[in-house]
Amino acid sequence: MTDRIILTIGLLGGTGNEGQGLAFRWAKAGYHIIIGSRTPEKALRVANELNERLGEDLVEGMGNQEAAELADIIVITVPYSAHAATIESLKDTLKGKVFIDVTVPLVPPNIEVVQMPTAGSAAQEAQEILGEDVSVVAAFQNISHSHLKEEGPVPCDVLVCGDNEAARNQVLELVKAAGLVGWDAGPLQNAVVVEGLTSILLGINKRYKMKNAGIRVTGGQAHE
Amino acid sequence: MTDRIILTIGLLGGTGNEGQGLAFRWAKAGYHIIIGSRTPEKALRVANELNERLGEDLVEGMGNQEAAELADIIVITVPYSAHAATIESLKDTLKGKVFIDVTVPLVPPNIEVVQMPTAGSAAQEAQEILGEDVSVVAAFQNISHSHLKEEGPVPCDVLVCGDNEAARNQVLELVKAAGLVGWDAGPLQNAVVVEGLTSILLGINKRYKMKNAGIRVTGGQAHE
Numbered sequence: 510m511t512d513r514i515i516l517t518i519g520l521l522g523g524t525g526n527e528g529q530g531l532a533f534r535w536a537k538a539g540y541h542i543i544i545g546s547r548t549p550e551k552a553l554r555v556a557n558e559l560n561e562r563l564g565e566d567l568v569e570g571m572g573n574q575e576a577a578e579l580a581d582i583i584v585i586t587v588p589y590s591a592h593a594a595t596i597e598s599l600k601d602t603l604k605g606k607v608f609i610d611v612t613v614p615l616v617p618p619n620i621e622v623v624q625m626p627t628a629g630s631a632a633q634e635a636q637e638i639l640g641e642d643v644s645v646v647a648a649f650q651n652i653s654h655s656h657l658k659e660e661g662p663v664p665c666d667v668l669v670c671g672d673n674e675a676a677r678n679q680v681l682e683l684v685k686a687a688g689l690v691g692w693d694a695g696p697l698q699n700a701v702v703v704e705g706l707t708s709i710l711l712g713i714n715k716r717y718k719m720k721n722a723g724i725r726v727t728g729g730q731a732h733e
Numbered sequence: 734m735t736d737r738i739i740l741t742i743g744l745l746g747g748t749g750n751e752g753q754g755l756a757f758r759w760a761k762a763g764y765h766i767i768i769g770s771r772t773p774e775k776a777l778r779v780a781n782e783l784n785e786r787l788g789e790d791l792v793e794g795m796g797n798q799e800a801a802e803l804a805d806i807i808v809i810t811v812p813y814s815a816h817a818a819t820i821e822s823l824k825d826t827l828k829g830k831v832f833i834d835v836t837v838p839l840v841p842p843n844i845e846v847v848q849m850p851t852a853g854s855a856a857q858e859a860q861e862i863l864g865e866d867v868s869v870v871a872a873f874q875n876i877s878h879s880h881l882k883e884e885g886p887v888p889c890d891v892l893v894c895g896d897n898e899a900a901r902n903q904v905l906e907l908v909k910a911a912g913l914v915g916w917d918a919g920p921l922q923n924a925v926v927v928e929g930l931t932s933i934l935l936g937i938n939k940r941y942k943m944k945n946a947g948i949r950v951t952g953g954q955a956h957e
Contacts, residue, residue: 513742546934604753621919622923623925625925654763664951665952667861668933684740692937692938692941694937695933699846699847699929699932701925701929702847702925702929702932705925705926706926708919712917712919717916717917717953719953722953723950723951724949725951726947727888727949728889728938728945728946728947729937731945
């Protein structure tokens, strides 16, 4: 038995496609998963659906506040429009935790144009709100949820940015556990590139009539 | 005979590794090449070396000012520290031309951290200086010069950003002519991602003991 078995990952706003995909993959890897939602009943329903698919009760559903309290590692998968407010409302609960920000600051209708918040990126905005007691790590922004919800390898690597190296390494472990290839992409300041890359990939999808453009880092050994 | 034969590409600051690599590949593809330099003798020497390697006189060398006057398409491959001043000094000559900006605004010693100029990116800075009469297109920032100087395929795709679609398409043609795979990455505002990605790749080189980390866009057909 490793400590992986008992680590709890809480996905705030985890009822969406991205959250469900990550929850499914991490539950399969042996993590205890909590789906959080503003609407606890919705979280419970999604948790039940995931448990049914998994054939085991590995996922719980509850409100965001409770999820943030109970989980060791927090993942936020809310739309950008709810990003700052959700973090602000939970900030006292998140102290001392690793906080994975999956958010891309898309500004509709021009989602193919890179448009960053004044903090530099959504992840830096989260870090500003949460303060230095929380290790914000940006990751998974470029992965299509339809890949996450399938099983098997994903044709897109994960660039992981954060100022705390131990937290980056912990997230790189989670990337691997989800069956993806991750790369340490340096400090949180670099998140602007990773978040913005999603806009470029959405534009490529449209211009080249593709569904799920992604990226691979070339020039080295894959380290899955 | 196509018009490709007579199109002239001028590489400002083209005596460096990046400029030489692009010059070599485009000369082989049938373009007329001018290497520009602050020191015309140096440009001439590099042009002679390239012609020797090519076995034909396809490359000329001269000062940056003359190169900018004579070429149809301009490529700037100077270090970021010389970027704004070089463009400023040639701005009247560049009117009406396509201007390819290869620059990455690296700020030593922290070249692995994304640090952008106030304009948003080096390419946007160039566009601000040059004004709307010049079509600035950002490209080739992620390609290692050691790949360019070799022959054969390069394991890194080229993301092409610019506000003028015709100019983007012309640059995508040049990417193809150089034997690389290019992708239309949208407006110039997106250049922040492509330029900044170089810092992430340099960090990956260091952390994973790789030489030339690059990226491939996945999820579609390669279109070389």
